[in-house]
Amino acid sequence: MIAYNTFSFFLLYFGGTFLLYSLSPKKIKWFVLLLGSFVFYFFTAKGHVISLLICILISWGAGLLIQLLGDTMQRKVKQVPKEEKGKRKKIRDRYGIYKRCVFTVAVVSIVSILLVCKYDDFFVQTVNAIFSTHIKPLSVVHAVGLSFFVLEGISYLADIYFGRIEAKKNPLRIALYLSFMLTVVEGPVAKYAQLGTQLNAGKANTYEDVSKGFLRVIWGIFKKVVIADRAVMLVNTVFDNHTEYGGFTVAAGIAFYTLQLYCEFSGVMDIVCGLGEMMGLQLPENFARPFFAKSIRDFWQRWHITLGVWLRDYVFFGVSFSKGFRKISAKTKNRFRPYYATLIPTLIALFFVWFTNGFWHGAGWKYIVYGLYYYVLMALGMLLEPLFQKLSEKLKIDRQTSKPFALFRQLRTFFIVLIGMLIFRAQDLKTAAQMFRSMITKIDFSVFAAGHEARFGMSLYDHGAIAVGFAVLLLVSILREKGVDVRGKIFALPYYIKVPVYIAALFIVIIFGAYGEGYGAVDMIYANF
Amino acid sequence: MIKKIASEILKIISFMLIFMILLSGVSFLCFSEKAVSQLKSGWQDSYNFLSDEPNTLQIVGVGNSDLYSGFSPLDLWKQYGLTSTVCAEPRQKIRDSLELLKLVFETQSPRVVLIETDMLYDRNLKNGNVRNQDDSLEYFMENADPKYFDSFIENLFTVFKFHNIWKSEDHDLKSKLYNTHGYKYNSHTYKLGNTDYMKETDQEEPLNKRNTAQMDDLLDFCKSKNAAAILLAIPSPASWNYARHLAVERYAEERGVPFLDLNLCYREMGLDMQTCFRDKGNHLNYSGTVAATAFLGKYIQENYSLPVHSGDNAYQHWDEDLGKFEALRENEDLD
């Protein structure tokens, strides 16, 4: 299990790469990154580097082929005089089919790697359950970052296919894009235009980059090691022994899990983005203070942002603009009132988006339900929108400006998200339902009972640490939501004040981190994908 | 321009230096092994020996969680008047055991060293496969294992190892029983169910070359200090079987050290598998420990002429520790 927050990563893999990168001339900086990334991946994932290599090969090869077909088409079209529109169209159509074939085959191959490695157990079990067969699954251990570099490979090919970027001739450039050490394990999922070009540009890093980036890394480590790795203990106790608990304890378990997942995932993103910044790279953001969201849509534009963007650009638009889909929307146009006529095709496309979202998160029905849970709520919201409009007019609530209404929306979204987290974390759907039931029917205050903290694997001091950590997190989030550049302000301080601030922050993390004796090892949650 | 870059690089380097100096200082002053051993808590029990008077310990045990759940120095003292200590932490490696042993011998001169053999199989995968290739690439990969680097840094700046001291005033029962000399108390009972994990077989489970090499070092160290080494397997159905017994038995024979496999001695110890474990057959509970300790004590008494110290004024604090331990055990909150 690769963990970013180990000394070997920071000092050896990243440290070595960072040093070489900063000292290398511009032309070979990209190669330094590639070398560092491959050493890191090979030493930590060992034999599983095969799936990554296959994905790189397919992306590079198919990308070039699609580009070649497109260029050949343009050339041939130009050779035909403008008046012969029919002939031109024929060429376009023919090459269009070739391109589509190559694109489809390549995408299907890449997705198959993912399906075989990650989902075959799930498929086999489902088939066995339905048909009472006893097929044995392959049980291939999937490579680290598989779910992430597969998405990036597909986005690279799609961007070429839709003419947004040009295919790269040098396979090493693509290798760097897909295997980059900072994004390969847990994302963020970056498009080639966002990340690939930057990686190959070899921009020099400045003192400001290093200093501000480092501060962000410390912040990320704080979130993960002080808050997340601590909260996980209560979460595990409640969820692993869920039949013993109910009421407030289960609620606390869910709330702590939400905190744990957020701090862990966004913490790792801070670490990764901060390290990138230290090398002068801007990785795309994955989080934007999600719990300030006012609706499900808003939430998913603030949580795992790059996944949302990927789903929007490649699944939603891909489905919506497909020929089969256009036919459907043409049909609905005449059958329903205008609002619904445009809504229904959108809802159909959204189904694919949310199904993919859920399914990508895990090989299990629980995850599919997780995605569809949000889909159903969102669809309901959209379908009932005209009703809500009339209701708010009658109650004379101005939905845009009313502050209490905004608060209501935030709370409503927050609770919806909490239930989603229950589904996500519980062992399976049955357990989630049982826990939900026991939460509202059983009376259980054990989480508040004095002296019983130890039962949750945490001492009073651990709770204290979480409370303080949470308070700091909340303060910084509010400031940032208001647009305050906290890091910039700290960087602007004179050197003799900055150093103590940085060192104090480091020591807080070192001393109050939830690691070592007394704490279980916590795998990075999203890195299991 | 160059001046600016130079001053920036200087700032970065001086920051790193300041940080490292502070790390070392803080580690040395507040978070060292010595500081930890003086804590009145069950934390980092493996360093308990640092609080003992020099040259008073007769027996030292090294191993992993099997050992600290299976051998109780205070019970050994009660029954046989012999002094001992346990230097064991969860998943402790042979290499770490050797380091701890070296530290012990700086202030103590024990005559007997108990070495728990579960450590010999810590690199084995669950499906029974062993990473045992002679392949030089494999060996290179193992050597380049980042975990070694991590523990190197942890030992260089001990603040990383012991940073949790600030939490040590625990209300957990375990930690109240301080000065148990390395034993970690637990009285839960887990009904194991039927298992014939020591059913005889011909197949040996091969030992990892790495581990045997490190164990050889450990045994050589004991020899160099004129201490008698005993290889010991504490009962643990979840992590032991006959195949392992055979392999370790042969290893012990080849090295000329005795091997006590308590997994074959339930009857002699008077233990019932249904009541002596505290978890899914991985670790003994207190009643299991008492029996195992008694059995070991008898063996040591019969085979090694160690002076008995009960009643000796110089060893009075052992009686005190025992008294405190028993008093606290009686008031235990039966959860």
Added chain:
Amino acid sequence: METILNILREINPTAQVDETTELMEEGVLDSMSMVMFVSALCNAYDVDISLRDVVPENFATPECVRDFIAELCGEEV
């Protein structure tokens, strides 16, 4: 132009749009309404707009949209 603006107003009744409004930048259209918008345009002008065409040059403002459609149709819009 009027047709285009009417479609926009139908999709997003609360937004104020004119010929130079930045559609994505100013939040008049988001991903879902963009699809609805393109779909409505296809119906209104009987053209085939594919995903390749949905780029800022063509859809940044209603003016760009008009020019793009004009090119597709080969006539004034």
